[in-house]
Amino acid sequence: MPRYEYRCRSCGDTFELSRPMAESAAPATCPVGHDDTVKLLSTVAVGGSAKPSPAPPAAGGGCCGGGRCG
Template sequence: MPTYAYRCRSCSDTFELRRSMTDAREPAVCPQGHDDTVKLLTTVALTGSSGAGVAAAGATAAEASAGGGCCGGGCCG
C-alpha cells in the first residue's frame, strides 16, 4: 500500500499516511486533529531498498507524477 505525504495548513505539520490509492483522494486529518490538509507528492516507501533502488524508484515516481498523474494534470490542490 503506498504512503502519501500531507501537510496541515492549520499547524504547518507534515505527516505521512499509508492508505489505498482510492483513499488518497479523501481528506486526511493531521496528528493534531486538523482536517485542513493538502496532499504532497507521493513518497516512496523506504522498506528494504538499497540506495540505488530508492533512487530508481524515486525517479520513476517523479516521472509518473509529472506525466499525466493527478498532480501533473493539475487536479491536486
C-alpha cells in the same frame, strides 16, 4: 500499501499516511486533529545503475541487412 505525504495548513505539520490508492484523495486529518490538510506531490527515487542500450546494427550489415540473402 502506498504511503502518501500530507501537510496541515493550520499547524504546518507534515505527516504520512498509508492508505489504498483509491483513498489517496480522501481528506486526511493531521496528528494534532486539524482537518485543513493538503496532499503533497511526491518525488520517486529510483536506485541502481542503468546501462545504455546497445546501438542497433548499422543498416546494410549482416544477413538480409543489405538485401543480399541467398
